[in-house]
Amino acid sequence: MSEPLRLGIAGLGTVGIGVLRIIRQHEALLAARTGRRIVISAVSARDKSKDRGLPLDRYAWEDDPVVLAKRDDVDVFVELIGGHEGPAKDAVEAALATGKDVVTANKALLAIHGQSLAETAEAAGKALHYEAAVAGGIPVIKSLREGLAGNDVTRVMGVMNGSCNYILTRMETAGLSYAEVFSEADGLGYLEADPQLDVGGIDAAHKLAILSALAFGTRVDFDGITLEGIDRVSIDDIRAAADMGYKIKLLGIAQMTGRGLEQRMQPCLVPDTSPLGQLDGGTNMVVLEGDAVGQIVLRGPGAGEGPTASAVMGDVCDIARGLRGPVFGIAADALKTSTPAHAKAPAPYYLRMSLEDKPGALAKIAAVLGEAGVSIDRMRQYGHDDTAAPVLIVTHKTAPDALNAALAAMESTGVLSGTPVALRIEQV
Amino acid sequence: MSEPLRLGIAGLGTVGIGVLRIIRQHEALLAARTGRRIVISAVSARDKSKDRGLPLDRYAWEDDPVVLAKRDDVDVFVELIGGHEGPAKDAVEAALATGKDVVTANKALLAIHGQSLAETAEAAGKALHYEAAVAGGIPVIKSLREGLAGNDVTRVMGVMNGSCNYILTRMETAGLSYAEVFSEADGLGYLEADPQLDVGGIDAAHKLAILSALAFGTRVDFDGITLEGIDRVSIDDIRAAADMGYKIKLLGIAQMTGRGLEQRMQPCLVPDTSPLGQLDGGTNMVVLEGDAVGQIVLRGPGAGEGPTASAVMGDVCDIARGLRGPVFGIAADALKTSTPAHAKAPAPYYLRMSLEDKPGALAKIAAVLGEAGVSIDRMRQYGHDDTAAPVLIVTHKTAPDALNAALAAMESTGVLSGTPVALRIEQV
Numbered sequence: 001m002s003e004p005l006r007l008g009i010a011g012l013g014t015v016g017i018g019v020l021r022i023i024r025q026h027e028a029l030l031a032a033r034t035g036r037r038i039v040i041s042a043v044s045a046r047d048k049s050k051d052r053g054l055p056l057d058r059y060a061w062e063d064d065p066v067v068l069a070k071r072d073d074v075d076v077f078v079e080l081i082g083g084h085e086g087p088a089k090d091a092v093e094a095a096l097a098t099g100k101d102v103v104t105a106n107k108a109l110l111a112i113h114g115q116s117l118a119e120t121a122e123a124a125g126k127a128l129h130y131e132a133a134v135a136g137g138i139p140v141i142k143s144l145r146e147g148l149a150g151n152d153v154t155r156v157m158g159v160m161n162g163s164c165n166y167i168l169t170r171m172e173t174a175g176l177s178y179a180e181v182f183s184e185a186d187g188l189g190y191l192e193a194d195p196q197l198d199v200g201g202i203d204a205a206h207k208l209a210i211l212s213a214l215a216f217g218t219r220v221d222f223d224g225i226t227l228e229g230i231d232r233v234s235i236d237d238i239r240a241a242a243d244m245g246y247k248i249k250l251l252g253i254a255q256m257t258g259r260g261l262e263q264r265m266q267p268c269l270v271p272d273t274s275p276l277g278q279l280d281g282g283t284n285m286v287v288l289e290g291d292a293v294g295q296i297v298l299r300g301p302g303a304g305e306g307p308t309a310s311a312v313m314g315d316v317c318d319i320a321r322g323l324r325g326p327v328f329g330i331a332a333d334a335l336k337t338s339t340p341a342h343a344k345a346p347a348p349y350y351l352r353m354s355l356e357d358k359p360g361a362l363a364k365i366a367a368v369l370g371e372a373g374v375s376i377d378r379m380r381q382y383g384h385d386d387t388a389a390p391v392l393i394v395t396h397k398t399a400p401d402a403l404n405a406a407l408a409a410m411e412s413t414g415v416l417s418g419t420p421v422a423l424r425i426e427q428v
Numbered sequence: 429m430s431e432p433l434r435l436g437i438a439g440l441g442t443v444g445i446g447v448l449r450i451i452r453q454h455e456a457l458l459a460a461r462t463g464r465r466i467v468i469s470a471v472s473a474r475d476k477s478k479d480r481g482l483p484l485d486r487y488a489w490e491d492d493p494v495v496l497a498k499r500d501d502v503d504v505f506v507e508l509i510g511g512h513e514g515p516a517k518d519a520v521e522a523a524l525a526t527g528k529d530v531v532t533a534n535k536a537l538l539a540i541h542g543q544s545l546a547e548t549a550e551a552a553g554k555a556l557h558y559e560a561a562v563a564g565g566i567p568v569i570k571s572l573r574e575g576l577a578g579n580d581v582t583r584v585m586g587v588m589n590g591s592c593n594y595i596l597t598r599m600e601t602a603g604l605s606y607a608e609v610f611s612e613a614d615g616l617g618y619l620e621a622d623p624q625l626d627v628g629g630i631d632a633a634h635k636l637a638i639l640s641a642l643a644f645g646t647r648v649d650f651d652g653i654t655l656e657g658i659d660r661v662s663i664d665d666i667r668a669a670a671d672m673g674y675k676i677k678l679l680g681i682a683q684m685t686g687r688g689l690e691q692r693m694q695p696c697l698v699p700d701t702s703p704l705g706q707l708d709g710g711t712n713m714v715v716l717e718g719d720a721v722g723q724i725v726l727r728g729p730g731a732g733e734g735p736t737a738s739a740v741m742g743d744v745c746d747i748a749r750g751l752r753g754p755v756f757g758i759a760a761d762a763l764k765t766s767t768p769a770h771a772k773a774p775a776p777y778y779l780r781m782s783l784e785d786k787p788g789a790l791a792k793i794a795a796v797l798g799e800a801g802v803s804i805d806r807m808r809q810y811g812h813d814d815t816a817a818p819v820l821i822v823t824h825k826t827a828p829d830a831l832n833a834a835l836a837a838m839e840s841t842g843v844l845s846g847t848p849v850a851l852r853i854e855q856v
Contacts, residue, residue, distance in 0.1 A: 018720070022578050022579075022720055025580075026578065026579075026580060029580060029645075030577070030578070032645065032758045032759070032762055033577050033754075033757055033758055034577070035754075035759070131575070137720075137721035137722065137724060138724060139567075139570070139571045139574070139575025139576070139724075142567070142570060142571070142574060142575050143567045143570070143571065143575075146567070146570060146742060146745065146746060146749075146751075147559070147567025147570050147571075147739075147742045148567070148738065148742065149458070149461050149462070149741065149742050149745035149746075150450045150454065150458070150737070150738050150740075150741025150742055150744070150745060151450075151454075151738055151741075152453075152454060152457060217457075217460065275703070275706075275727075278703075290738065291734070292446070292450055292565075292734040292735065292737055292738035292741070293565035293728065293729070293734060293735050293738035293739075294565065294728070294729045294732075294734060294735055295728065295729070296565060296566060296567075296726070296727070296728040297726070297727040297728065298724070298725070298726055298727075299703075299724070299725040299726075299727075300721065300722070300723065300724040300725065301721065301722045301723070304722075306719070306720040306721060306722060307720065307721050307722055309578070309720055310576065310578050310579055310718065310720040310721035311575075311721075312578075313577065313578025313579075313720070314574060314575045314576065314577050314578055316578070317574065317577035317578060318574060318577075321574075321751075321753050322750070323574075323749075323751050325749050326461075326463075329461055330460045330461055331460070331463070334460055
């Protein structure tokens, strides 16, 4: 058997402890699978005295992850600190500079600094693996980078933030408002320290940016993503969508078009009987499409101690087996710069609006839609006690430009009460 | 860029032509992803003169795949001949003996001779990759061998024969008998040359045997599989199952128990709203469960030119990138020999029988079930013009031994007309 592979683990939160547990419980199994013993030399976290439920005295302790990353007895630096600046970035850079392989679960770091880190890692001939950064326990990075290597990847889609999916599912099943479920989820510790990372769609968009780079051989372009969070999804929309046979999901879609790279992360409607429509709670789903393979759908737990640690250990085992290779599947200096493109392809849209209770109000809206070339598939007006009448419309396939023109024209009719909600309906 | 990676491709059926197409269409993409040009030196098939829709004159031709496998200008032998004896086996052995890496789509070969071939490949330090052998385009081998390497895998399940799933789906949707749909599928070229490989469950069992070895670190044990095909599934059962909220699927399950390795491939009922229940037509689904990751579900096309060629090319790209490693994830000489174990865990069962039209017939059956400790969850007796009354029973969870005892006791009541059908209900 070869020399042991020695890890330095920075960050002892849920995932870090999960990694420690796997290494302690599966010592023989890991050695059999990789041909090497996998051992931990040193660990680092903010608070040494905190009780983490596991004895840590067998590992050297470093207060500073940068010092940990540079230790001579560390072959692989495992970064589980998080955040795209500060200690996580400093320590990963220090590790690569001193010839260590790196495994990280940090989507923000990869989404923002992926290009420069990939260049550094590849120049050093070292691995920068990040399976745990996207969709938790689902081996989506490996599937895309290796499994589908023979494909021109045409589209990548997914529900990749379990917290958002939990909130949307819970709003529907319990009939609670966004604010109520948000507080509940926050109290249960389901949200990031900065909840906007979750509910603003930023965390999911980080993941989408990483998948896009892998899928299309382009430099990571987080800023090119059309991004909208779930914080404006109301219980009224969830109910109305359900009434029309849909569920609302925070869905990411990336595809290469003749106009450039289209990347968007936004609340969409999906048919409630579709695989994405049936995805409840914290589960993630990623859809990969390639010219040879057709469509592959991967489903699994998107977060949590075990699943995320499983992904980290998959990366560690790859390194123990000698698998390195370009960070984004193609040499970093050969990744193309993409031009961001907005969605142009027609899709059905869901519209919800309130109309003032005047004669001819609905006729005006219908006329404006018709003039903009937006054709109505289904419309429902609900009974009301109010001065405004709730109206739901599902359109036939409509180009986004035409829809936006119609929305602008609707504003000028003077019959709207408040601003209409428009959500794209995706057929997945 | 390194030296080109030179392939010799034996077998130019659907998959072989698919591989040729990918290599011709994606030359630059493959080179960017692997750092090497991937080229074809020579090909081999039974009939040189057949028009395959692609010009083959740029490749050397060999009539004998064994000669192809030994050529000096071949680095990787791609075996797409099929069958577990004869030219496929001879050529793979010749390739490994002359220091070539091997990529194969041949599940029968791996399921029957996997152990000896793995030992040969590992002794030679060469790859024997076989992603295309299981579940077509779904990267399930890679997910299990690498992605879940940090897990003690607890269970593997799947619907892995698209032809059987097509037949069962078509029987249900068209209301046709097994014999009618079998003829139809055979006429459409959906079945293997020996259809028993498909409908007898053998092909799917080959795949399950391979997954078991990878999952549990055991020697491939095809003979240890409890195997039952779909040829005895009747349209009556499909209708009755649907009536009770289930679908019938040819489902493979492998799990390590205290008594040994339980592997079974048999028609089962699954809830019609479950992911497996909604899997229609030729699509495959594999469920992987591990102690850390929980449950991962992979869905995709299980056969066909593009998907299978995609899997072959994933393996070729791995070799181009230098990824070899043990064939079954653990060194072949360290794989354990497993003891086959029959299912012992209780499950609900579906029973369909015809009772002779005599007073007290149903009471006798109910009494016999009760005496055997089989508790009835739901029972339906249907109207009939016949001398025998159709009866459906869904039991509460019942141990297989108790069920078999009850079935034997039912025979001796003298009220049965014909043999009852008993199918296990799996909650996936």
